[in-house]
Amino acid sequence: QVQLVESGGGLVKPGGSVRLSCATSGFTFSDYHMNWIRQAPGKGLEWVSSISRSGETPFYADSVRGRSTISRDNAKNSLFLQVDSLTAEDTAVYYCARDHEDANWGFGYWGQGTVVTVSS
Amino acid sequence: SYEVTQPPSVSVSPGQTATITCSGNNLGDKYTYWYQRKPDQSPVLIIFHDTKRPSGIPERFSGSSSGNTATLTISGTQAVDEADYYCQAWDTNIDVVFGGGTKLTVL
Numbered sequence: 001q002v003q004l005v006e007s008g009g010g011l012v013k014p015g016g017s018v019r020l021s022c023a024t025s026g027f028t029f030s031d032y033h034m035n036w037i038r039q040a041p042g043k044g045l046e047w048v049s050s051i052s053r054s055g056e057t058p059f060y061a062d063s064v065r066g067r068s069t070i071s072r073d074n075a076k077n078s079l080f081l082q083v084d085s086l087t088a089e090d091t092a093v094y095y096c097a098r099d100h101e102d103a104n105w106g107f108g109y110w111g112q113g114t115v116v117t118v119s120s
Numbered sequence: 121s122y123e124v125t126q127p128p129s130v131s132v133s134p135g136q137t138a139t140i141t142c143s144g145n146n147l148g149d150k151y152t153y154w155y156q157r158k159p160d161q162s163p164v165l166i167i168f169h170d171t172k173r174p175s176g177i178p179e180r181f182s183g184s185s186s187g188n189t190a191t192l193t194i195s196g197t198q199a200v201d202e203a204d205y206y207c208q209a210w211d212t213n214i215d216v217v218f219g220g221g222t223k224l225t226v227l
Contacts, residue, residue, distance in 0.1 A: 103168035
């Protein structure tokens with residue numbers, strides 16, 4: 001059974017940083033492209049970042065490019081996202097998601113999310 | 121930057137067909153995915169690569185895409201289908217773009 005459990009959210013001051021983690025189980029982690037998606041209060045889903053199976057190729061949305069780093073540890077079945085220079089616009093629930101086995105870039109499995117609140 | 125647009129809301133009577141559109145420039149040249157999101161639940165992938173249904177997704181859900189529009193069709197809509205629906209576009213040029221979501225109400 002695929003499980004994705006996010007952690008690392010919390011209250012962060014503007015200009016600060018946050019490092020999110022996603023612990024996974026129930027599948028061969030290194031076989032899958034992994035992703036972060038967020039949802040701000042009252043807004044829709046927003047793709048944030050993705051990373052290739054090996055970890056060599058990251059992808060970023062324009063809204064976080066240059067101030068975010070996605071990474072993974074295939075030995076520990078874990079995904080990470082660091083976001084720096086946080087603003088109120090980064091306040092959101094951040095979800096870790098795995099590609100569906102039949103659909104690259106289709107997010108077939110999601111965690112429950114971790115809340116990041118940016119406020120002074 | 122690339123954008124896809126969905127209607128904010130769609131209403132349908134039980135048993136009827138619901139149609140939710142997703143519009144974007146040359147969207148038919150990209151892959152479209154559809155998600156169903158119910159309150160307090162994580163999104164569920166219901167259509168990928170424009171028309172394909174993951175295993176376990178009811179046959180009443182179908183997708184199509186051509187030109188500038190992708191369409192999610194729910195045939196014989198049931199009360200349990202009331203949810204928010206999001207389209208997602210992808211190709212190597214735009215990476216991933218989500219639509220703003222459509223609230224489906226089954227009246």
